[in-house]
Amino acid sequence: xxxxxxxxxxxxxxxxxxxxxxxxxxxxxxxxxxxxxxxxxxxxxxxxxxxxxxxxxxxxxxxxxxxxxxxxxxxxxxxxxxxxxxxxxxxxxxxxxxxxxxxxxxxxxxxxxxxxxxxxxxxxxxxxxxxxxxxxxxxxxxxxxxxxxxxxxxxxxxxxx
Amino acid sequence: xxxxxxxxxxxxxxxxxxxxxxxxxxxxxxxxxxxxxxxxxxxxxxxxxxxxxxxxxxxxxxxxxxxxxxxxxxxxxxxxxxxxxxxxxxxxxxxxxxxxxxxxxxxxxxxxxxxxxxxxxxxxxxxxxxxxxxxxxxxxxxxxxxxxxxxxxxxxxxxxx
DNA sequence: ACATATAGTTGCGTATTACAACTATTGAGA
DNA sequence: TCTCAATAGTTGTAATACGCAACTATATGT
Numbered sequence: 001x002x003x004x005x006x007x008x009x010x011x012x013x014x015x016x017x018x019x020x021x022x023x024x025x026x027x028x029x030x031x032x033x034x035x036x037x038x039x040x041x042x043x044x045x046x047x048x049x050x051x052x053x054x055x056x057x058x059x060x061x062x063x064x065x066x067x068x069x070x071x072x073x074x075x076x077x078x079x080x081x082x083x084x085x086x087x088x089x090x091x092x093x094x095x096x097x098x099x100x101x102x103x104x105x106x107x108x109x110x111x112x113x114x115x116x117x118x119x120x121x122x123x124x125x126x127x128x129x130x131x132x133x134x135x136x137x138x139x140x141x142x143x144x145x146x147x148x149x150x151x152x153x154x155x156x157x158x159x160x161x
Numbered sequence: 162x163x164x165x166x167x168x169x170x171x172x173x174x175x176x177x178x179x180x181x182x183x184x185x186x187x188x189x190x191x192x193x194x195x196x197x198x199x200x201x202x203x204x205x206x207x208x209x210x211x212x213x214x215x216x217x218x219x220x221x222x223x224x225x226x227x228x229x230x231x232x233x234x235x236x237x238x239x240x241x242x243x244x245x246x247x248x249x250x251x252x253x254x255x256x257x258x259x260x261x262x263x264x265x266x267x268x269x270x271x272x273x274x275x276x277x278x279x280x281x282x283x284x285x286x287x288x289x290x291x292x293x294x295x296x297x298x299x300x301x302x303x304x305x306x307x308x309x310x311x312x313x314x315x316x317x318x319x320x321x322x
Numbered sequence: 323a324c325a326t327a328t329a330g331t332t333g334c335g336t337a338t339t340a341c342a343a344c345t346a347t348t349g350a351g352a
Numbered sequence: 353t354c355t356c357a358a359t360a361g362t363t364g365t366a367a368t369a370c371g372c373a374a375c376t377a378t379a380t381g382t
Contacts, residue, residue, distance in 0.1 A: 012281035028227035066189035
């Protein structure tokens with residue numbers, strides 16, 4: 001692979017293009033996957049948040065997924081009534097609910113993760129070790145970059161004009 | 162940072178983690194941006210499809226965005242009635258509509274693109290030339306990988322089990 | 323003790339989307 | 353030429369996802 005001349009603005013413009021393609025196709029995949037295990041896509045992300053964290057609260061889930069707490073509340077309650085997550089009152093603050101996956105929730109989460117990992121394994125199949133590592137690094141970097149921007153600006157590209 | 166995925170350490174597992182973070186944060190950003198220029202997020206993607214292509218049809222837009230043609234139809238008609246896109250009957254086949262951006266549509270599209278490019282420019286700011294090129298390559302590779310999977314399988318992770 | 327802040331819920335409106343049924347047009351074969 | 357299948361696009365309908373605002377219950381600080 002040869003190095004292209006880097007013209008200022010060009011990389012960013014290509015990234016714009018490439019990212020928007022990537023997002024659309026992943027959103028499609030996620031919509032399409034909605035059926036599995038009786039979880040919606042959003043519930044799946046919420047279950048992930050609960051399973052990856054420790055003693056998560058509804059607000060923690062909202063923050064992790066960049067959602068309003070009302071949306072997080074509904075997602076979590078869906079997971080609870082479907083038996084994927086259990087809640088427990090926090091003794092020291094009775095406003096708070098401590099969430100954890102049920103055994104079934106944990107099992108389903110593992111199954112979904114494994115399926116994704118298999119898929120990504122295939123996707124990375126053509127790359128050598130360094131290439132694979134680079135992909136992971138890049139995606140992490142982008143994610144952190146966006147997260148930092150979101151946290152800094154609180155949002156809204158359209159400042160008053 | 163918090164706990165790692167279920168099969169820690171493997172590239173595919175880390176990619177699962179990193180990509181799901183990236184997707185959530187970008188979806189948040191897109192929701193948040195919805196206000197600008199009187200376009201919804203989806204309309205914005207549709208305008209992009211019309212502007213980037215030549216003489217696009219409604220079906221072309223649907224294919225480009227991985228949407229049902231009914232959804233594409235409504236998006237496009239929204240763009241038309243808001244004056245961002247114009248339609249013209251195809252002379253050789255009067256079922257099809259040929260779409261193109263209006264001058265206003267083109268202007269708004271440019272403005273949005275420039276805003277994104279500025280944002281990505283910042284995001285890439287910390288990287289050297291080769292790093293920037295690598296990011297673009299990676300995102301392209303991922304996008305193509307997903308697109309290939311989607312086209313191959315027609316979708317649905319959950320085959321009957 | 324009272325004002326204020328925080329966790330979570332609920333009511334409500336909007337956006338995004340798919341599926342299925344429909345119209346209009348095209349094109350191929352009997 | 354007539355008919356029938358395929359295709360482009362539209363419309364009816366319903367589900368999901370989401371935010372904002374108002375609300376309850378609990379906690380904390382002055």
